[in-house]
Amino acid sequence: MAGFPVGRPRRLRATPALRRLVAGTRLHPADLVLPVFVREGLREPRPVASLPGVLQHTRRSVVALAREAVAAGVGGIMVFGVPERRDATGSGLDDPSGVLNVALADLADAVGDDTVLMADLCLDEFTDHGHCGVLDGAGRVDNDATLERYAAGALAQAAAGAHLLGTSGMMDGQVGVVRRALDGHGRTDVGVLAYAAKYASAYYGPFRDAVESTLQGDRATYQQDPADARGALVELAHDLAEGADVVMVKPALPYLDVLRRVADASPVPVAAYQVSGEYAMVHAAAGNGWLDGDRAMLESLLAIRRAGADVVLTYAALDVARALDVTGPQAGPSQVSG
Ligand code: PBG
Numbered sequence: 208m209a210g211f212p213v214g215r216p217r218r219l220r221a222t223p224a225l226r227r228l229v230a231g232t233r234l235h236p237a238d239l240v241l242p243v244f245v246r247e248g249l250r251e252p253r254p255v256a257s258l259p260g261v262l263q264h265t266r267r268s269v270v271a272l273a274r275e276a277v278a279a280g281v282g283g284i285m286v287f288g289v290p291e292r293r294d295a296t297g298s299g300l301d302d303p304s305g306v307l308n309v310a311l312a313d314l315a316d317a318v319g320d321d322t323v324l325m326a327d328l329c330l331d332e333f334t335d336h337g338h339c340g341v342l343d344g345a346g347r348v349d350n351d352a353t354l355e356r357y358a359a360g361a362l363a364q365a366a367a368g369a370h371l372l373g374t375s376g377m378m379d380g381q382v383g384v385v386r387r388a389l390d391g392h393g394r395t396d397v398g399v400l401a402y403a404a405k406y407a408s409a410y411y412g413p414f415r416d417a418v419e420s421t422l423q424g425d426r427a428t429y430q431q432d433p434a435d436a437r438g439a440l441v442e443l444a445h446d447l448a449e450g451a452d453v454v455m456v457k458p459a460l461p462y463l464d465v466l467r468r469v470a471d472a473s474p475v476p477v478a479a480y481q482v483s484g485e486y487a488m489v490h491a492a493a494g495n496g497w498l499d500g501d502r503a504m505l506e507s508l509l510a511i512r513r514a515g516a517d518v519v520l521t522y523a524a525l526d527v528a529r530a531l532d533v534t535g536p537q538a539g540p541s542q543v544s545g
Contacts, residue, residue, distance in 0.1 A: 232513045234505065236280035236528035240325065240478070240520040244417050245269045246289040247306035257413035258483055259490040261522050263289060269310055270317045272525075279528040283323035285373060285520055286310055289418050290333055296341050297333030301359035305333070308367040315368025325400060326369035328360050328385065329376045337415075337422035339376035339429065348429060353378050358388035365389055365397040371453065375402040377429040383449035400478065401451035404439035404465055406431045410458045410484030417483065439465045440472060451475060453518070458482040460507055463514040470515025479516035481507065486522045501530065 219225050246253065246263040253263045264272060273284055288307025290299040299305035311326055318324075330353065331339045340353030353376065361372050372389075374381045382401045389397050407430035415422065431438050439456065446454055454473055456466045457480035470477045489507065493500025504523050511519050521527070 232509055234508055234512060234527065234531055235533060236524075236531055237282040238512070238518055239281050239508075239524040239528060240283040240285050240323075240518060241272075241276050241281050241524035242285040242287060242480075242520055242522060243269055243272060244287050244289055245306055245310040246419075247291040255413065255417045257416045257487050258522060259487075259494070260526070261417065261486075263417065266310060266313055270313050273314050273318045273322070276525050276528070277318050277321045279525055280533070281322070281524050281528045282518065283325055283371075284314065284318075285325040285327065286314065286369075287327045287418060288332055293333055293335040293420075295335060297330035297356060299333040300328075300330055300356065301363040303363055303366065305363070307332070308363050311364060311367035311369050319368050319370075323371060324369050325371045325373050326364040326367075328357060328364060328372040328374050330356060330360075331376075331420060331422075332418045337420045338424075339426065340378060348378075350378050350380070350429075354380055354384040357381050358384050361385040361388050361397075362392055362394070365392075365394045369397065371398045371400045373400045373402065373455070375405060375457075377402065377405050377426075377431070379445070380449070382446045382451050386450035398452035399450060400453045400455060401446035401449075402457060402480075403443045403446045403451065403454040404431060404456045404462070404469060406433050406458065406462060406465075408433065408458050408461070408482065408484070410461065410482045413483035413487045433461075436465050436468065439469055443469055443472060447473070447475065453478055455480060455520075456516070458485055459511045459516070459519070460485050463510060466511065466514040466516060470517075476517040477515055478518040478520060479511045479514075481511060481519060481521040481523075483522065505530075 219229050244263045249265045252268045255261045290306050329339050331337055338348050340348035343349040364372055382399050385399055407427050453476045455478040456469050459479040459481045466479050489500055489503050492498045
């Protein structure tokens, strides 16, 4: 019968060139941020068992990795420090000779002009109890006492050369306190990447391996409840009012609805963090031969971009940047269609 079916959407799927033209969402190395771990006192880089392909780095090896990321066009680097010793107040955070600040200074020297250097501004890697804050006499995280620690950490990270500070602790007022501390010390140039919506997630599991941290209790009183979508908009409003330059949603794939709502409401760029557990799941399934890991990774990252993320933090940033030949004929999301 002529003229039936009336619509033939398959027409635009017929060739890679057509699919590429109408894709609507693209992955580009410049949108990706590589999280890296620097371990104090390490002689050789050491694999993180639950994060295949991810290493705990030495001061020297993290600089080499950063250079590779820059060469591959990766948009930024988020630096985490793993200290040898921890204490109740997380004094390594603002100690200029603390592992994170030393690594930031090394990286600022080596690649600071060529990439965006981000620092995790949080206490959990540095506290012996593993919480993102200091505790009061009753063992509860003390919000306002913690803010003073973040202000001190912010100044140390700015001095070390970070461009964007990732306020990931989920304390009330953290963005404002950090902004005021920076401005009060003439560091109006340093920005805040606010973890606006950070959920109390099981998907952070492998990260604890990577930073060798054990948590006493849980983070449910400060990170968001996975059942609460609306709360993300409250966090967003506060972070914007307090001066956030970029806002983040984390984890990413299990929270695409939250990401979409935040992206629709945010006047500032939105980042999403494909966290350790998301990355580990893809690798675990691929390692068993249960799915095509490369395709699944690209599809996840595309989904995160499609849901509204301008920037994506992923442990796969370097691999993906290399796989995306952004100048070649197969550039773009057509790579995930198999
Ligand atoms: C806090 C922080 C965490 C992650 C990033 N920043 C841990 C947590 O909040 O429990 C997790 C990232 C990941 O799982 O990849 N410093």
